[in-house]
Structure formats: structure tokens, C-alpha cells
Amino acid sequence: MTSWIESANAAHCHFPIQNLPYGVFAKNGEEPRCGVAIGDMVVDMAVLESAGLLKAGAATTVFDKPTLNAFMGLGKTSWDSVREQLTSLFAKGGNDALSGNDTLKAKALVPMSAAQMYLPFAVSEYTDFYAGKQHAMNIGTILRGAENALPPNWLHIPIGYNGRASTVIVSGTDIKRPLGQTKAPTAQVPSFKACARLDIELEMGAVVGTPSTMGQPITVQEADDMIFGYVLLNDWSARDIQGWEYQPLGPFQAKAFATSISPWVVTKAALESFRTSTPEREKELLPYLNEPGPMIYDIELQAYMQPEGADKATLLCHTNYNRMYYSAAQQLTHHAIGGCKMNTGDLLGSGTISGADKAEFGSLMELTWGGKEPITLDSGESRTFIEDGDTLTLTGWAQGDGFRIGFGECTGKILPAPDFKA
Amino acid sequence: MTSWIESANAAHCHFPIQNLPYGVFAKNGEEPRCGVAIGDMVVDMAVLESAGLLKAGAATTVFDKPTLNAFMGLGKTSWDSVREQLTSLFAKGGNDALSGNDTLKAKALVPMSAAQMYLPFAVSEYTDFYAGKQHAMNIGTILRGAENALPPNWLHIPIGYNGRASTVIVSGTDIKRPLGQTKAPTAQVPSFKACARLDIELEMGAVVGTPSTMGQPITVQEADDMIFGYVLLNDWSARDIQGWEYQPLGPFQAKAFATSISPWVVTKAALESFRTSTPEREKELLPYLNEPGPMIYDIELQAYMQPEGADKATLLCHTNYNRMYYSAAQQLTHHAIGGCKMNTGDLLGSGTISGADKAEFGSLMELTWGGKEPITLDSGESRTFIEDGDTLTLTGWAQGDGFRIGFGECTGKILPAPDFKA
Incomplete structure (x- = not known):
């Protein structure tokens, strides 16, 4: 057509x-x-x-x-x-x-x-998941070693946490580098300063259309029916702030300063012919999480970095949404299973999407292996994490026969941290 | 007057x-x-x-x-x-x-x-903190032993996590016992069932009136000025679900099913003469968290349990808001320090308020020491955690000279878990 x-x-x-x-x-x-x-x-x-x-x-x-x-x-x-x-x-x-x-x-x-x-919709609440197995393995290995990389619950629960809706912004909005508390492992006391390990997370976002009822669990099929569409999502992350704050109750200020989404919500209907199955289960899921059919999508994804003044952007990674261990429908089901009411405008981040090869890692934390292996940009500059003036851009599409179902771009430029004296 | x-x-x-x-x-x-x-x-x-x-x-x-x-x-x-x-x-x-x-x-x-x-205000977003030292010590001791009770960041950061705004409900609203995943330490695999360790958390909630600007940190004085008032808050908690899910990204379904607040928001102006100082700092705070004056309040708090059919409620504990290590103004400052935008209607839970004596512990987890020491109600019944039909009520007031600045009640009755077949 x-x-x-x-x-x-x-x-x-x-x-x-x-x-x-x-x-x-x-x-x-x-x-x-x-x-x-x-x-x-x-x-x-x-x-x-x-x-x-x-x-x-x-x-x-x-x-x-x-x-x-x-x-x-x-x-x-x-x-x-x-x-x-x-x-x-x-x-x-x-x-x-x-x-x-x-x-x-x-x-x-x-x-x-x-x-x-x-911003295409008023974000009621924002939840970010951790449903990419390669990403969880990579981060777990960097932080805790390969032996303890995957938490014991990971193959049973689509692990997620509540994020901050007030700072979900539309692509093209500049972002100030966050200030916060960090503590180097060797330091005696924490310090207050601008984030030094600023990162992207390449994700998809699922957008809830139909609300659920408080106190009433939903099935995976009901969850899939509730989803209106999908966006590109960059879950900007302050790794040094995260490392010091996240135990015992999870990421907070490390993720609260900004989350960018694409301006266009691609509908579930447009993606229908690109449905595919989540990978084979390594452990049997509890029945409430079983998918009645294919519920993830074959969507090519890319991330680019362009320093201030560079004449073009460098491809950082390319991956695919079909790498996810859990679909958005499974995540939404789990989200509502205890009776949590889901609302029109709720946004669910997939979790960082990484494939098996290094070229498919969806964050700088993974691409530079915790900052230890700098990458070189096409301009010749090197990077471990994001510097002021860098523009980061995600893009993605499902490839049809002679056409693309595209998501456009999700882009954001990092500005210097604000002046602030306590 | x-x-x-x-x-x-x-x-x-x-x-x-x-x-x-x-x-x-x-x-x-x-x-x-x-x-x-x-x-x-x-x-x-x-x-x-x-x-x-x-x-x-x-x-x-x-x-x-x-x-x-x-x-x-x-x-x-x-x-x-x-x-x-x-x-x-x-x-x-x-x-x-x-x-x-x-x-x-x-x-x-x-x-x-x-x-x-x-519900007195539309809850924009809900954040729950963990700012009571005795509570953090108690929970840490129960879960990790006395040696490792307090996380290393606790005396430096008002630890908090994003909660779920869609299930903040007004006092008097019944609550269905949540379903969810749990795994006993001895079990090979998790199971899906109704929560068996349902608990209260006796908290105060601070209500944000004046919004902040994205990307712009705030001082403690500015944070205090932004607070409109305070409510009683019961952060209902599913301890067995929490134990299995909360690593590595924090509580999620364990807290998402309901949070009750009192119908009356007591203004900061009414509480002005009850201001008092947070306890002496055990470690020096980073300057951005220093309070320019007394910012916690002397508010007596009580929790009651009344089983179905019992003719009166049993006092579970009595404590005081002045036990908190961090004030709501400090929490709000930390919340916004990375540039997170705070909105009118944001709700900040204080964290469970426990005093030094057992009679002052603000949750059943602490009162029954992880379920190992049942308590006896006035009716003669015993409890470790909440049973179906139990009504839990918080109340509190600041005692003036011949008058009370009261918060009324924050009450909720637990109904059986919903019927649900996946």
C-alpha cells in the first residue's frame, strides 16, 4: 500500500x-x-x-x-x-x-x-525494568563478578523499579548534567559534585492506554491489549551517583534527572506483523507470566554520539528489541499482579537492550566495561562516559518488505551541571 | 484562642x-x-x-x-x-x-x-524514604545481623525510592491482600500466592505545594518553604514479596498495592510551634543537607489493630515524629538535588518511625521481630502479621498548651486476596 x-x-x-x-x-x-x-x-x-x-x-x-x-x-x-x-x-x-x-x-x-x-502523552507514572539478560549479565559481571552476575530472582521476575515521571522529556530537550553524592571506593567520605560517569541506556518504552482496576490482577493477554504503543527511550544514568546510593532500595537520584522519549508513539497495530517470541525460558515461569503468543517485536535499534562541533555522529551500538527476555506485556502483568492500578499514560521502560556482541551493548557502562576500555569516536576523540556538549541519539525501525515502521529519533544534548551553592 | x-x-x-x-x-x-x-x-x-x-x-x-x-x-x-x-x-x-x-x-x-x-490531593508522584534510624537498625539487624545493620550510605543520604502514586488511597478505603511471588529460603523455586506477611509502616507524609524547576537544585530552606503540610501515612508492606523481589533494584510489588493517608492535610503553619531539631549528626552531612533551623516536628503517633468482630482496637505502638534522623525538608532537598522536578501534589513518606523501646516500633516486622515473637491483642488473639478482616489505624497529634493539633485517623481494613487464575 x-x-x-x-x-x-x-x-x-x-x-x-x-x-x-x-x-x-x-x-x-x-x-x-x-x-x-x-x-x-x-x-x-x-x-x-x-x-x-x-x-x-x-x-x-x-x-x-x-x-x-x-x-x-x-x-x-x-x-x-x-x-x-x-x-x-x-x-x-x-x-x-x-x-x-x-x-x-x-x-x-x-x-x-x-x-x-x-511530549506525546502526560506520563502518569514511569517504571523502568531490567529485562535484558545480556545487560543484566554485563552489569552484574562488572559490579559483582561473573559468578554472581545474575540475581537469583532474575529468571523468575521481570525486575523493575518505579522511576520518576516528572522528568520524562521529549526528544530534543537539553539536559543539565546532574549534581549528586558520590563516593569513590577508596574515599573515606562522600563528596557532592557533578556526575563524572554519565551514561545512556538504550531502551524501548511501552505506553499504557487502557487502565486497570486497583486490587485486580491482569493476565498477560489483558496486559498486551492494554498497551497503546511503543516509543524509543533513553534512560539517562549517573553511574557514580548510582553506585553510592542504590543499596538497599534501588536507583533514585541516579535516574531522576531525565528520561528522554521519541516524539512519536508507534502503535501496537503498526507493529503487529513484527511480533516475535521472547527467547526460550531457562527456568519455567510461574503461570501468571506465560505468554499466550509472540509478544516481543523485531525492531532494529541504534545509538549514536556526536560531540560538540563534530560534523557527524558516531554509531555506538546496534541491537534489537527481540533480545529482551521479558516482553512489555509480561512486565505490565507483573506490575499489576499485586493489585497495583495501572493508568492511561503509564510508561514502562524495557530495560537496557544489549545483544551478545560488544557492538550490541546498549550503554557506555558496558561498551567501555565500567570505564576501563575507552571507545574512539569517528572524530578521533575518545570517551568512557558522556562529556558536556555531547549529543546522544537513539533510532530504530521494524524492517518490512519495502517499508519501515520507524520510530524517528530520540535525541538529547548534555549541558554543564548547574551552578549551585548550598 | x-x-x-x-x-x-x-x-x-x-x-x-x-x-x-x-x-x-x-x-x-x-x-x-x-x-x-x-x-x-x-x-x-x-x-x-x-x-x-x-x-x-x-x-x-x-x-x-x-x-x-x-x-x-x-x-x-x-x-x-x-x-x-x-x-x-x-x-x-x-x-x-x-x-x-x-x-x-x-x-x-x-x-x-x-x-x-x-483523597485530599491528586498525588503527582509518591516517594518513600527510609529515614528512621531505629527502624533501619531493626530491619537491618533482622535481615543482615547487627554488624551490618546500617548501610554505609545511610548516615550521609536520606535514602529513598520512588513508590506508586496510583494506589495512594484515603483513610477508610478497604485493601485487598496482594498476590505475588515469594520464595522461602528453603524452597527451590518461587511460588505465586497471597501475601502471608502483610505489615503496616507507621509514617508521616509531607505534601509538596510549590513546584521546583527541572535541572535546578534547591536548598533545605527552599525545600521547607515548598512543603504545604503533613498527613498520616501507612505504607502497607508485603514482607514476603519484598524479601524475594527487592534485590537489586528495591521494593516494587511489595509496596505497590496500597498506601493509605489521612483525609486531612495539617498545614505547616499549624505545626510551626512544634518544630524541633533532628538528632545530633553522627557523621557530618554534606553542606547541601544542613538544616538552617529546626525542621522536624514533635508529633505523638500511635498505631492500633482491631480484628474483625473485636469490640475494641489494641494499641500496637506509640512513637513520635521527632525520632527521624532526616526531616522532610532534607529529603525533598536530596530528591531535587540532581535536577529532579518536584510538583504540586508530590507525596514524601518519612520512612517508618520507630523509637528505641520495643513499644515504639512502627511495624509488625519490628514488633514481632521478623514474625518470631507474636504479640497478643487485647481480645486474646495473637498476631505476627495482619490477618484478613483486621483493621489498622494510625493516629497522631502535636500537644499544645490546652489544645491538640490533630491529624485525625488513617485507617484501612484488609480484605481477602482477589480470586485470580492466570
């Missing part, structure tokens, strides 16, 4: 008609509203809704809002219906209500270069 | 005119709105605002909302002004605009017995 928006039909375009990811944008300083990406255009869904070309099935309008939450909360019937309407409106030879109306096209189609992107 | 609402003048009344705590209530199935407690009455602040007797200083009305957030976000000038207006309206011999207007009184005064209480 192709679109009358010709830029959508290019082989490497991230946003063909098969994708139709949702985001929130504004043009010319107008109020942010919901949009869908196709080719090099953002389509103003509020304009389509107001013109009667798009109906979400709610009592009131949902696309003139500054977040996707109202639409996301409507559930699968509405999501499917809206996707069908959009497919028809944008397919070559489809419904010509938009393609044949130049006035409406001028109003509804906004070049991506003219659109400012916003 | 006394009030023309005579019930407010009784010696042990929790809600004298010196208190004036805020909450959200409804009567007769009407829409929830903001109220203030005085004596045995809830005063409808939306009615006072609409009658022109109460001005918060916002462009629009704030008290006709179903949460306190709009008012909380206005900051200290507004909080002080509203408190002053209410004090004048309710003082004996004060402004008679309400006391002298029988029609308005009939509309604005609602007997507490006729008011249904709601």
Missing part, C-alpha cells in the same frame, strides 16, 4: 502509510494538539476531527488536546477505528475527502520541519 | 481553631470539593469562596475543585492569607460574616458524620 503523500513511499522513510504514529505538535506558536506522522508531514488530527473526517468515538473531541491521553484512554476499538479512517484518508486511491480538498490539505498538512514536537 | 464552634474547644479535639487542616469531602452525593475541619464540623470552602468570604488570590475559584492541588500550587502567600481569613471567621469574637449568618452557616457547615472524605 502506498500514499498520495509521495515522501511516505520512500524505502527508508520512517513514516510510511503502514506506520501512522501519533504525537503532539504545534506550529507557528499555536496551541499543541495531536498529530499523525506520514512521510515528511505531520497531519493535524484536530483539523481532521473538526472537519468531520476523523471520529474517535468519544462524546467530545479528543485530538485538540495537548496530550494523546484522551484518545489513548478510549481503548482498542477506538484505536483500530481511527487507524482505519487514517489509512483510508492517506492511501493512494482511497477516500479523497482530504486528498481532493486543497483548502483542507493546506490547513491539515504541516511540514515536519515546521512542527515543534511536545 | 477559641472558636464559636464549641466542639473545637474541647481539650482532646483534633481540630481546634489552631489547626484548620484541609481536605476534600462531599455530602449527600454532591460533587467533592475542598473543606476545612474545625471541631466536629467540615466547613465547605467552596461555599465560603462563592459567598465572597474566602479569597485564595487566584484568578479563578480554587475550592470548588475535587482536589486541593489548585490551592496548594498558589504558594505560601496564599496559604497564609487563607489561614488568616479562616482564623478570623471562626474565632470567638472575630469576623461575624459567617457566625452571624444562619443561612450561610446552614449551607457551609457539614457535620463530619455526614461528610464522605476523598
Whole structure:
């Protein structure tokens, strides 16, 4: 299937008609509203809704809002219906209500270069998991040695912790290097300073659409049905702060300063044909975690670093979402199993996605083996961790037959730590 | 100072005119709105605002909302002004605009017995700390032995972790016993079942009013100024689930099923004369955590247990908020020090408050020393942890000269675990 928006039909375009990811944008300083990406255009869904070309099935309008939450909360019937309407409106030879109306096209189609992107949904709560086995093995080996790399519960529980929703930011937002407490193993007392071991974590984020009920567990199938879509997610991490603070109650300030996500939420529907199975279980799971079908996805992922002034970015790693031991549906099931209420807008980080080869490691901690093996960038500069002025970018796509379901980019630049005197 | 609402003048009344705590209530199935407690009455602040007797200083009305957030976000000038207006309206011999207007009184005064209480504010995010030294020592000793009881960072960092905001509930809400994964030390594999070691944690909660800016640390004085008030908080805990899951990333499902808070938020202004200093530092703090003045409070606290059918509740423990090693202002400072944005409606749990004597231990884990020393209730029944049908109640007050600044109650009843087949 192709679109009358010709830029959508290019082989490497991230946003063909098969994708139709949702985001929130504004043009010319107008109020942010919901949009869908196709080719090099953002389509103003509020304009389509107001013109009667798009109906979400709610009592009131949902696309003139500054977040996707109202639409996301409507559930699968509405999501499917809206996707069908959009497919028809944008397919070559489809419904010509938009393609044949130049006035409406001028109003509804906004070049991506003219659109400012916003956080696509209000993040209700953010949970980060630790579900990549290679990553857990790598980090465990660096911190505790190969013998004790994997915690005893790891093959039974999709280990996760609650993160901080207030600092989830949209791609393109600069980030100040965090201040915090650290203590070198040889130091007698901790010190307060700017993070010296600042890192990325290459992750996918699952976005909850349908809420659950407090006190009511859910099955893996129910969890999968509740997921609206997926984003790229960079779980920025302050390794030196983390090392000193994280025992006994987990990471806190090491992860609280920023989490970046891509502006486009790729829907579960667009990814349907890229479903694949999580790897074979090394230990039998408790029945509540068993997947009734393939629930992870074949999505190519890459991370890049570009120092200030460098003319191009260096590829740091390339990996695939299918490396994960636990799917987002399994994570969501576990999250709700004790009765925790899940809400529209909850964001679940997959955990760092690393493959078996070094080129597939999804963090600098792993790529430089705890800072001991610096990497060399294309510019000739070397790095163990992130320096001020560096821009880090994630990208990813599911490769179809002649088209890509792309996630665009998730990028962020590190600024110097704030001036602060206590 | 006394009030023309005579019930407010009784010696042990929790809600004298010196208190004036805020909450959200409804009567007769009407829409929830903001109220203030005085004596045995809830005063409808939306009615006072609409009658022109109460001005918060916002462009629009704030008290006709179903949460306190709009008012909380206005900051200290507004909080002080509203408190002053209410004090004048309710003082004996004060402004008679309400006391002298029988029609308005009939509309604005609602007997507490006729008011249904709601969660007083929309909880933006919930963070739980671990700032009681005796509690940390007790738990550490039970789990790791006396030698390694206190983690090495404990005397330097107000240790905390992100909790789950979606299951913070108002006092009086029943709670289903959580299901989850546990593994006995002797078992080969984990099992999935209802929590068998269900516990309370007696805590105070600090409520953030004024937001902070992402990327901008705050001082302890700024943090103290941002706090709107305090509530009683029961951080319900599933000890068996926690034991199996919490390494390496902290408590997750063990704490996610419910956190109860009192319906009344006692303002910082009402507690001003009960400020006291945190205990002497055993190790020098980093300067960013130093308190410029007394920032903890002298608040008596009690926990009670009442089994189903018992005619009265048994006192489990009595302790005091002044036992805490770190104040809420120190916790909030640390929370924001890396650049984490704090929002109106953020809730900070103090950590379990335990004193030196066994009668002052703030959890069953400590009171029964890990379940090994059952306690006997007044009914003759014995308990190690909570059984189905048990009602747990926290209460607390600051004792003034002839009056009490009371927090009312924070109560919850445990129901059987849900039926669930994976």
C-alpha cells in the first residue's frame, strides 16, 4: 500500500502509510494538539476531527488536546477505528475527502520541519525494568563478578523499579548534567559534585492506554491489549551517583534527572506483523507470566554520539528489541499482579537492550566495561562516559518488505551541571 | 484562642481553631470539593469562596475543585492569607460574616458524620524514604545481623525510592491482600500466592505545594518553604514479596498495592510551634543537607489493630515524629538535588518511625521481630502479621498548651486476596 503523500513511499522513510504514529505538535506558536506522522508531514488530527473526517468515538473531541491521553484512554476499538479512517484518508486511491480538498490539505498538512514536537502523552507514572539478560549479565559481571552476575530472582521476575515521571522529556530537550553524592571506593567520605560517569541506556518504552482496576490482577493477554504503543527511550544514568546510593532500595537520584522519549508513539497495530517470541525460558515461569503468543517485536535499534562541533555522529551500538527476555506485556502483568492500578499514560521502560556482541551493548557502562576500555569516536576523540556538549541519539525501525515502521529519533544534548551553592 | 464552634474547644479535639487542616469531602452525593475541619464540623470552602468570604488570590475559584492541588500550587502567600481569613471567621469574637449568618452557616457547615472524605490531593508522584534510624537498625539487624545493620550510605543520604502514586488511597478505603511471588529460603523455586506477611509502616507524609524547576537544585530552606503540610501515612508492606523481589533494584510489588493517608492535610503553619531539631549528626552531612533551623516536628503517633468482630482496637505502638534522623525538608532537598522536578501534589513518606523501646516500633516486622515473637491483642488473639478482616489505624497529634493539633485517623481494613487464575 502506498500514499498520495509521495515522501511516505520512500524505502527508508520512517513514516510510511503502514506506520501512522501519533504525537503532539504545534506550529507557528499555536496551541499543541495531536498529530499523525506520514512521510515528511505531520497531519493535524484536530483539523481532521473538526472537519468531520476523523471520529474517535468519544462524546467530545479528543485530538485538540495537548496530550494523546484522551484518545489513548478510549481503548482498542477506538484505536483500530481511527487507524482505519487514517489509512483510508492517506492511501493512494482511497477516500479523497482530504486528498481532493486543497483548502483542507493546506490547513491539515504541516511540514515536519515546521512542527515543534511536545511530549506525546502526560506520563502518569514511569517504571523502568531490567529485562535484558545480556545487560543484566554485563552489569552484574562488572559490579559483582561473573559468578554472581545474575540475581537469583532474575529468571523468575521481570525486575523493575518505579522511576520518576516528572522528568520524562521529549526528544530534543537539553539536559543539565546532574549534581549528586558520590563516593569513590577508596574515599573515606562522600563528596557532592557533578556526575563524572554519565551514561545512556538504550531502551524501548511501552505506553499504557487502557487502565486497570486497583486490587485486580491482569493476565498477560489483558496486559498486551492494554498497551497503546511503543516509543524509543533513553534512560539517562549517573553511574557514580548510582553506585553510592542504590543499596538497599534501588536507583533514585541516579535516574531522576531525565528520561528522554521519541516524539512519536508507534502503535501496537503498526507493529503487529513484527511480533516475535521472547527467547526460550531457562527456568519455567510461574503461570501468571506465560505468554499466550509472540509478544516481543523485531525492531532494529541504534545509538549514536556526536560531540560538540563534530560534523557527524558516531554509531555506538546496534541491537534489537527481540533480545529482551521479558516482553512489555509480561512486565505490565507483573506490575499489576499485586493489585497495583495501572493508568492511561503509564510508561514502562524495557530495560537496557544489549545483544551478545560488544557492538550490541546498549550503554557506555558496558561498551567501555565500567570505564576501563575507552571507545574512539569517528572524530578521533575518545570517551568512557558522556562529556558536556555531547549529543546522544537513539533510532530504530521494524524492517518490512519495502517499508519501515520507524520510530524517528530520540535525541538529547548534555549541558554543564548547574551552578549551585548550598 | 477559641472558636464559636464549641466542639473545637474541647481539650482532646483534633481540630481546634489552631489547626484548620484541609481536605476534600462531599455530602449527600454532591460533587467533592475542598473543606476545612474545625471541631466536629467540615466547613465547605467552596461555599465560603462563592459567598465572597474566602479569597485564595487566584484568578479563578480554587475550592470548588475535587482536589486541593489548585490551592496548594498558589504558594505560601496564599496559604497564609487563607489561614488568616479562616482564623478570623471562626474565632470567638472575630469576623461575624459567617457566625452571624444562619443561612450561610446552614449551607457551609457539614457535620463530619455526614461528610464522605476523598483523597485530599491528586498525588503527582509518591516517594518513600527510609529515614528512621531505629527502624533501619531493626530491619537491618533482622535481615543482615547487627554488624551490618546500617548501610554505609545511610548516615550521609536520606535514602529513598520512588513508590506508586496510583494506589495512594484515603483513610477508610478497604485493601485487598496482594498476590505475588515469594520464595522461602528453603524452597527451590518461587511460588505465586497471597501475601502471608502483610505489615503496616507507621509514617508521616509531607505534601509538596510549590513546584521546583527541572535541572535546578534547591536548598533545605527552599525545600521547607515548598512543603504545604503533613498527613498520616501507612505504607502497607508485603514482607514476603519484598524479601524475594527487592534485590537489586528495591521494593516494587511489595509496596505497590496500597498506601493509605489521612483525609486531612495539617498545614505547616499549624505545626510551626512544634518544630524541633533532628538528632545530633553522627557523621557530618554534606553542606547541601544542613538544616538552617529546626525542621522536624514533635508529633505523638500511635498505631492500633482491631480484628474483625473485636469490640475494641489494641494499641500496637506509640512513637513520635521527632525520632527521624532526616526531616522532610532534607529529603525533598536530596530528591531535587540532581535536577529532579518536584510538583504540586508530590507525596514524601518519612520512612517508618520507630523509637528505641520495643513499644515504639512502627511495624509488625519490628514488633514481632521478623514474625518470631507474636504479640497478643487485647481480645486474646495473637498476631505476627495482619490477618484478613483486621483493621489498622494510625493516629497522631502535636500537644499544645490546652489544645491538640490533630491529624485525625488513617485507617484501612484488609480484605481477602482477589480470586485470580492466570
